[in-house]
Amino acid sequence: MAVPVTTPDRPARRVGARHFVRLKLRVMGNNFRGQGWRIALFLVGALFGLWIAAGGFFALAAPGLADEPRFALLTAAFGGGLLVLGWLLLPLVFFGVDETLDPARFALLPLPRRTLVVGLFAAALVSVPLLAALVAVTGLVVTAGALGGWPAALVSVVGIVGGLLLCVAAARAVTSAFATMLRSRRVRDLAAVLLAVLAALLGPLQIAVLAAVRRADWDRLTGAARVVGWTPFGAPWTAGVEVAEGHPWAAVVKLLITVAAVGALLFWWSRTLESAMVGAASAGPSRQRRGPVGGPVAQLFPGAVGWARRDRFGALVARECRYWWRDARRRANLITIAVVGVFVPVMVNLGGSRLAVDGEQAFGDATANSSPVLVSLSMLFVGVLASVTLANQFGFDGSAYAANVVAGVPGRLELRARMTAFSLYVVPMLGAVAVILAVLLGRPGWLGVMAGGLAAAYGCGLAVNSFVAVLGGYALPETSNPFAMNSGAGMAKGLLTLLSMVASALAATPAVVAAALLGNAWLWLALPVGLAYGLGAALLGSYLAGDVLDRRQPELLSTVTPRR
Amino acid sequence: MSDQHPALSLRGLAKRFDTKVAVAGVDLDVPTGSFYGLLGPNGAGKTTTLSMAVGLLRPDAGQARVLGYDVWADPVRAKGLLGVMPDGVRLFDRLSGAELLAYHGLLRGMDPAVVDQRAAELLDVLALTDAGRTLVVDYSAGMKKKIGLACALLHGPRLLVLDEPFEAVDPVSAALIRDILHRYVVGGGTVVFSSHVMEVVERLCSHVAILAQGRITRVGTLDQVRGDRSLEEVFVEVVGGRTATGEELSWLSR
Numbered sequence: 107m108a109v110p111v112t113t114p115d116r117p118a119r120r121v122g123a124r125h126f127v128r129l130k131l132r133v134m135g136n137n138f139r140g141q142g143w144r145i146a147l148f149l150v151g152a153l154f155g156l157w158i159a160a161g162g163f164f165a166l167a168a169p170g171l172a173d174e175p176r177f178a179l180l181t182a183a184f185g186g187g188l189l190v191l192g193w194l195l196l197p198l199v200f201f202g203v204d205e206t207l208d209p210a211r212f213a214l215l216p217l218p219r220r221t222l223v224v225g226l227f228a229a230a231l232v233s234v235p236l237l238a239a240l241v242a243v244t245g246l247v248v249t250a251g252a253l254g255g256w257p258a259a260l261v262s263v264v265g266i267v268g269g270l271l272l273c274v275a276a277a278r279a280v281t282s283a284f285a286t287m288l289r290s291r292r293v294r295d296l297a298a299v300l301l302a303v304l305a306a307l308l309g310p311l312q313i314a315v316l317a318a319v320r321r322a323d324w325d326r327l328t329g330a331a332r333v334v335g336w337t338p339f340g341a342p343w344t345a346g347v348e349v350a351e352g353h354p355w356a357a358v359v360k361l362l363i364t365v366a367a368v369g370a371l372l373f374w375w376s377r378t379l380e381s382a383m384v385g386a387a388s389a390g391p392s393r394q395r396r397g398p399v400g401g402p403v404a405q406l407f408p409g410a411v412g413w414a415r416r417d418r419f420g421a422l423v424a425r426e427c428r429y430w431w432r433d434a435r436r437r438a439n440l441i442t443i444a445v446v447g448v449f450v451p452v453m454v455n456l457g458g459s460r461l462a463v464d465g466e467q468a469f470g471d472a473t474a475n476s477s478p479v480l481v482s483l484s485m486l487f488v489g490v491l492a493s494v495t496l497a498n499q500f501g502f503d504g505s506a507y508a509a510n511v512v513a514g515v516p517g518r519l520e521l522r523a524r525m526t527a528f529s530l531y532v533v534p535m536l537g538a539v540a541v542i543l544a545v546l547l548g549r550p551g552w553l554g555v556m557a558g559g560l561a562a563a564y565g566c567g568l569a570v571n572s573f574v575a576v577l578g579g580y581a582l583p584e585t586s587n588p589f590a591m592n593s594g595a596g597m598a599k600g601l602l603t604l605l606s607m608v609a610s611a612l613a614a615t616p617a618v619v620a621a622a623l624l625g626n627a628w629l630w631l632a633l634p635v636g637l638a639y640g641l642g643a644a645l646l647g648s649y650l651a652g653d654v655l656d657r658r659q660p661e662l663l664s665t666v667t668p669r670r
Numbered sequence: 671m672s673d674q675h676p677a678l679s680l681r682g683l684a685k686r687f688d689t690k691v692a693v694a695g696v697d698l699d700v701p702t703g704s705f706y707g708l709l710g711p712n713g714a715g716k717t718t719t720l721s722m723a724v725g726l727l728r729p730d731a732g733q734a735r736v737l738g739y740d741v742w743a744d745p746v747r748a749k750g751l752l753g754v755m756p757d758g759v760r761l762f763d764r765l766s767g768a769e770l771l772a773y774h775g776l777l778r779g780m781d782p783a784v785v786d787q788r789a790a791e792l793l794d795v796l797a798l799t800d801a802g803r804t805l806v807v808d809y810s811a812g813m814k815k816k817i818g819l820a821c822a823l824l825h826g827p828r829l830l831v832l833d834e835p836f837e838a839v840d841p842v843s844a845a846l847i848r849d850i851l852h853r854y855v856v857g858g859g860t861v862v863f864s865s866h867v868m869e870v871v872e873r874l875c876s877h878v879a880i881l882a883q884g885r886i887t888r889v890g891t892l893d894q895v896r897g898d899r900s901l902e903e904v905f906v907e908v909v910g911g912r913t914a915t916g917e918e919l920s921w922l923s924r
Contacts, residue, residue, distance in 0.1 A: 401786035402768035402793075403776065405803070421776035425762060425769075432764040432805070506760040508726055509821070513777040514749040660728045667759075 121217060126225030130207055130232050151601050152234055159241035166245025170252030176328070178249050178347045183331035186246070186269055186343025189239060193273035197281050208583065209379050223376040230274050239270060246343055254350025261357050262346025268364035269342030275371035282378040335360070338367035410530055418515065419523050426527030429502070435582065436502055439495045440531055447492055447539050451484040478555050478628065481543070482621040485559035488539055490610045492532050493567025497606045498599075499524055500579045505667040511659045518652030521572050525644055529568075536560045554629055558636025559617045565640020566613035567606075569647020574606040576655045581668040613643065675738035677702045677829045677860035683722050683732035685715075692718045694884040695732070700829075700862050700877070702737075705855045707871040707892075708864040709901075710881035711909050716864040717757060719881065720833050723862075724754045736829055750778075753827030755818045757834040757864075763807035767798050767817050770806055771824055778825040785824070792820040796846065811838040819847060823854070830854065832863040836870050848874060868902045882909050 138145050166185050169177040207229050212222055243266045251259030335344035341360040348357040403416055407424045414420035430436045500507055510520065540556035580599065617636055621628050655662065678700040685693045693715040700706045710716045721727035723734045725741045725748070734741040739748040762770060768789060775785030793799045796816045801809065806817055815835060822830060830851070836844050851861050852874070865871055871878060871892075878895045880888040887908050888895050896904050 402772040402789040403782045403786050405766065406769040406772040406776075416776060416782035418777055418779060421773050425765065425773050428769070429762075429764055503762070504760060505758070506762045508756055508759045509762060509774065510777065511726055512724060512749060512752070512754045512756075513774070514725075514745050515777060660726060663726060 121221055121225070123225045123228035126207065126229040127232055130229040133207070134232075147601055148234075154601070155234055155238035156241070159238035162239075162242030163245040166243060167248040168245075170245075170249030173252065175253050175350070178253055178350065179335065179344060180327060180331045182246055182249070182343045182347050183334040183340040186243065187334050187337075187339040189243070189343075190269070190273055190276065190339045193239075194276050194280055197277050219376055219380070223372055223379060226379075227275065227278070227372060227375075230278055231271075236270060236274065239273065240266070243269065243343070246346060250346030250350050254346070257354075258346050258349040261349045261354075261361070264361060265342045265345035265357075265364070268361060268368065271368050272338060272342055272364055272371070275368050275375065279371040279375040279378070282375055286378045336363070338363060341367075411527075419519055422515070422520065422523030423527045423530075426524055427530060430527065430531055433502060443492045443495060443532060444535055447488045447535060448542065451481075451488055451539060451543055478552060478621045479618060481547075481552055481556055482559040482618045485540070485556050486563045486611055486614055486618060488536065489560045489563025489614065490567045490607050492536060493564050493571050493610060494603055494607050496524070496528060496568065496571040497574045497603055498579055498582070499528075499571075499575045500662055500666045501575075501582045503666065504581065505663070507663055507666060511663050516652065517576075517655030517659070518648055520655060521576075521648040521652050522645075525568050525572075525648060529564075532564070536564060551629060554633040555621060558632030558634075559614075559621070560636070561633075561640035562617040562636040562643075563610065563614040563640070565643040567610035568640075568644040569651070570606055570610040570613060572647045572651035573654070574602065576651050576658070576662060578602050579662050579666045581666050583668060614639075675702075675735065676700055677704070677737055678706075678723060678831070678862055679733075679735045680719070680723055681733040681735075683719060683729050683734060685718050685722060685727065685730050691884055693722070693729075696881070696884075696886055698879060698886060698889070700860060702860055703855065703858060704860055704877045705851070705875050706860070706862045706877045706879070707875035708862060708879050708881060709866065709868075709871060709905060710864070711866065714881045714909075715884040716881055717833055720831055720862070720864060721756065724752055724756075724831050725749060726754075726756065751828045753822035753825065753830045755815075755822045755830075755832045755835060757837065761806055761814065761818060761821070763809075763814075764805055766803045766805055767793060767801055767809075767820075768803075770817060771820060774821040775824050780825055788824055789820075792824065795850070796820055812840050812843040815839050816843060816847065819850070823850075828859060830859060830861045830863075832861065834865060835863050836865060836867055844870070868900075868905060872896075872901050880905060880908050 138148070162185070166181055169175065169181055207226060209222070209226060212226075217225075246266055247259050247262045250262035331340070331344075334340035335347075342364040345357040345360040345364075348354070348360060406421065406428075407414065407416075408427050411420070411424045411427050414423050430440060537557070540553060540560055543556060544550050544553045617632070617639065620635070621632070624631065676699040678698070680696050680698040683693055683696045684691075696715075696719050708716055708720070718727065722729040722732075723741065725734075725745055728742070736748040736751050739751070741748040762773065765773060771789035771792065772785055775789060776782065790799075796819070798813060798816060798820070801813065806814065809817065815838070819832070819835065822832070832851075835847055835851075839847065848870070851863075855861055875892055877890065878888070878892050878901070879886050880895070888904065892901075895901070
């Protein structure tokens, strides 16, 4: 009887990956319980994914079906490589990763790290996007089978399975590493720079691809595809093609490369996972803050908001401003805007002109590539992208929003203050985008068109996203991972974001139409008209959405409060 | 004129979540100047009831009035008289204590000079001045309760509604909070708070209501409710708890 309580019981059964998978399925299922609209959104998203997957399938199967062996390597290497790259970057930039099973929840369980990593990895494989990707890359098996018979098809099956595992492992490892870095106060600026460099890599890549496609130089492209095929980005997808081309040894080496890459990524993930599990506790010593300066009210208002009156509006703006910087999740969003907003339009518009400089005879008119219309379009994209960050602005607050409900803050005031605070960060960034682009294109005369287009798109985005935030707010999980999304219903949220972006873009389309129709007059009119249009849209949006907010404050509070 | 009205008056408040009835019709009158304890086991509906009473959760049925003003029909007047400390709700915790108080004060439409003076005083009394510019998210549980109380008190409300003010608070902080609440009631304010700590309720309250399974089962002054027994005995009897016989869980003592 006198056995000490601390004697460890030998576990009766081993915990395996299937437990994690079943847990994830159960959590996803419970998430839908009694939420008809969630099921509907999920189905719409699934159909959408299936549609895209079918398109991908036929694109990848085309070389096999048309019996065109010289394109097989190209589609496999570039299509598969794009898939891996997308899987890697999209969670960082747009969507976040699904943290239905938050690693922190497993911190207290006596599980070896190996079991945990394998289990979480297996659970991460249960996802609709992965299923869609599986459908798409099955096209590669068709191609390999048509060109090389059964052996090639079999190797291709092994290859795509390895490739999909690689996609998921890469996404998990990279977001986990970035989350750890952004959490830590010491290296978060470094993380921001790294993110910027990653996004900047898209530019040169795009230029190279465009240049190659325009030359239609198949030899050079095939050479590039061969190189890509030997990196982890292309290795899993091209293994089947190698068999079809009669190099079985190459296929084996490529499969080994894939396995090694997955192993390395999982190892990297397991290292950062530990810090995700203990969470903010290991975030390093907090920076020593200076002693209080002035009274409490003076402390609340940061320098940039010094102009505001010390009243309700001022307090809301000041608090929001502090939050955009102090909350890791919001800061990650700001960094994304800065990165994507500056780099993408620069690369899109510069891609054309640099080709022209390279002396491409056939594309001597490539400067037409960057016309006022194209510039307006890319500005539309940037403006809409910047404002979509506010689509779940109340979700950032979570249950803390109760303070505003208890104080009875009028809805219009609330929305105007939130727009103002966000704009204090974003408008300078957008201004910088316009100036940088004008300088790089060597078209200072277009500055007005760019700034006007940006203002119109951003203002319309603010208005649309006010409605989206009030009507479609959702709770964010209370983890310290800024990339985490809420359990399960990720598809629904992605659709909501997409919807709000489309709506904002439609509302701002007149700016692009004007650029196309009005010609030179628009160069002068764009700035004042665009500013007035954007400002008017934002004010109208806050006016109308504020009314809705007044009527459903408690409902909004309960939808943004995380369920426990 | 509002003195004729009870500080808080609930009529038939009800709330259902999906299939579960959380609160099944609560009637309650909290007299002005009383120190009112709302008792109940976990899951009895205390937080739901108080949330509906202060305008954080829309009731399916019923009314809530603060000093005569309907919380749901005339929220601006009612909320102006209310100070609230919800439980399980985050504060805007990426502000420092002083910043948070300034935010709450200005949000209530107070004069900045008054906010500065009262906030400094509250921080001093609650021994939070030493925290300096530490963010509230890095505060200990007791400090969070204290800053939450300061936010609720800052605008000088007539009625204070506190959800579990003594949960996770160390004895020193608890004594401080008790002292402040006591002074507030002596000064003419009214306090309603929920708790399941019997001795705190017995020591502080003038009135008590026991809530079980979404209904009020006992209500009245402290003496009326407990009679000649201890409050704990009455509570356990009303709630219907079970006592361990010593047979079960035998594997705990090997």
